[in-house]
Amino acid sequence: MLVFWEARLVFLATPKAGSTALASALESLASVSVQRPPVLKHTTVHRFRRFVGPYLEAASKAEFTVVAMMREPRDWLGSWYRFRMREDQPDPQKSTRGISFDDFVRAWCSDPKPEFADVxxxxxxxxxxxxQGVDRLFRYEDIGGFVGFLEDRLGCEITLPRVNVSPPGATDLSPETEALLQEAAAEDFALYRALP
Structure with a gap:
């Protein structure tokens, strides 16, 4: 999460949606940068609106614009799957090594979810x-549009580094698993389709 005091702007760091690259590029411009632990870095809009937002607005006597990015849901799960495949994964219970993407998605669709798919x-x-939710939600796939918005709002040029990139890996799904995913992630797909 990044807070830009003068611009009255807050960036919420959606996991696996470019937040690490954006934080690397923008941290020096932010009044507040929360990068650790992950539960604080990735503060949800609910927690922000309930706890952090009221404090910022009381202290500044102004409203903040809250922005975030969203990734296409299947691609987002693919990024998590590949990320957890890394050899340096510290928790073996969260590793996806030796698990197919199809099995990972089926596990994510289950209830309860096994640790490796609980993302x-x-x-x-x-x-x-x-x-209230976020004020502006941008597609991860249009990161250029989001960077343009930030450049206008912050008054500077932004160059994003390539950091925290998931390793390559096959992300094929059977038609049955694809259908299961569409049903289990219906809210995610609907939110993504509603983005401009």
């Missing part, structure tokens, strides 16, 4: 339980 949901991250 949350973008819809749950980006939608509040009640009240």
């Amino acid at each position: 949350g949901s973008q819809a749950r991250f980006l939608r509040p339980r009640q009240g």
Whole structure:
């Protein structure tokens, strides 16, 4: 999470949606940069609106624009799957080594989810339980448009580094698993389709 005090702007770091690259490029411009631990770095919109947002607005006596990015849901799961395949994965229970993407997606669609597939949901991250959500939500696939928005808002040129990139890996799904995913992630797909 990055807070830009003068611009009255907050960037919420959706996991596996370019947040590390954006933080690397923008951290020096931010008044507040929360990078660790992951539970704080990836503060959900619900937690932000309930705890952090009211404090910022009381202290500044102004409203903040809250922005975030969202990745196409299947691609987002593919990034998680490949990320957890790394040899340096510290927790073997979260490793996807030796597991196919099809099995990973089926596990993500199950309830309860095994640890290796328990990566949350973008819809749950980006939608509040009640009240206001993010003000502007951008497609990860149009990161250039998001960077343009940030450049206008922050008044500077931004160059993104390539960091925290998931290793390559096959992300094929059977038609049956694809159908299961469309059903299990219906809220994520609907939110993504609604983006401009």
